[in-house]
Amino acid sequence: MGDDFKSRLDDVRARIERAARRAGRDPGCVTLVAVSKSVPVERLREAATCGCRVFGENRVQEADVKMEALNGYPGLEWHLIGPLQMNKIKAAVGRFALLHAVDRLEVAERLDRAARERGLTQAILLEVNVAGEKTKHGFTPDELARVTERMGALKGIRVLGLMAIPPAAGAPEKARPHFRRLRMLAAEAQALKIPGVTMRELSMGMSGDFEVAVEEGATLVRIGTALFGPRPVG
Numbered sequence: 612m613g614d615d616f617k618s619r620l621d622d623v624r625a626r627i628e629r630a631a632r633r634a635g636r637d638p639g640c641v642t643l644v645a646v647s648k649s650v651p652v653e654r655l656r657e658a659a660t661c662g663c664r665v666f667g668e669n670r671v672q673e674a675d676v677k678m679e680a681l682n683g684y685p686g687l688e689w690h691l692i693g694p695l696q697m698n699k700i701k702a703a704v705g706r707f708a709l710l711h712a713v714d715r716l717e718v719a720e721r722l723d724r725a726a727r728e729r730g731l732t733q734a735i736l737l738e739v740n741v742a743g744e745k746t747k748h749g750f751t752p753d754e755l756a757r758v759t760e761r762m763g764a765l766k767g768i769r770v771l772g773l774m775a776i777p778p779a780a781g782a783p784e785k786a787r788p789h790f791r792r793l794r795m796l797a798a799e800a801q802a803l804k805i806p807g808v809t810m811r812e813l814s815m816g817m818s819g820d821f822e823v824a825v826e827e828g829a830t831l832v833r834i835g836t837a838l839f840g841p842r843p844v845g
């Protein structure tokens with residue numbers, strides 16, 4: 612692995628492709644979300660020049676600055692991968708192609724209202740606390756069917772799938788059961804055939820475990836460190 616961005620990108624892409632092929636999946640169905648939180652704009656420009664098209668940020672304000680700075684690059688897509696605070700809802704609606712981490716019904720309801728006021732539909736994913744960790748955000752697997760049904764009635768939002776962050780584990784294999792669980796939960800929710808809800812996206816897998824996630828069906832992998840190197844602490 613080289614130490615320039617292009618060779619890291621090539622490496623990550625090759626690993627995604629191999630993981631997809633191992634699972635008999637089309638690698639074209641996996642979108643690389645380059646997680647650029649805390650990465651300075653010059654490095655995002657380099658990433659965009661190398662062909663990165665989808666960037667993931669976890670703060671609305673930081674994302675705003677970067678969108679401005681990179682607006683000369685055509686075809687970029689911005690995703691919010693972190694949880695959305697109530698006071699940022701209006702600022703986020705319509706700004707991001709996808710919100711990965713909607714974790715409360717109240718957030719979805721506010722998003723719905725803000726989106727309808729602006730005459731648009733906001734695409735979202737529901738974050739699921741797959742391992743039932745006390746410290747983690749997300750819906751419990753048990754409440755997923757009920758909340759998904761409620762959200763189907765909200766015309767300002769469109770639920771496109773699920774997202775999860777499994778417990779931090781040393782070995783990537785440890786995450787596999789959680790990824791598999793998320794895929795099954797999405798299939799169960801899909802089977803409810805709720806109008807306006809399509810469970811086609813699975814946002815799962817980060818630098819340490821994305822190959823396992825791709826093997827288990829990820830359609831969006833959120834990768835920061837493996838592309839940009841370690842982030843400054845704090």
Ligand SMILES: *Cc1c(COP(=O)(O)O)cnc(C)c1O
Nearest residue numbers: 646692817818819833834835836
């Ligand atoms: C920071 C972050 C990532 C990227 O993590 P890496 O381990 O650096 O790849 C992915 N998803 C979320 C929600 C994050 O906050």
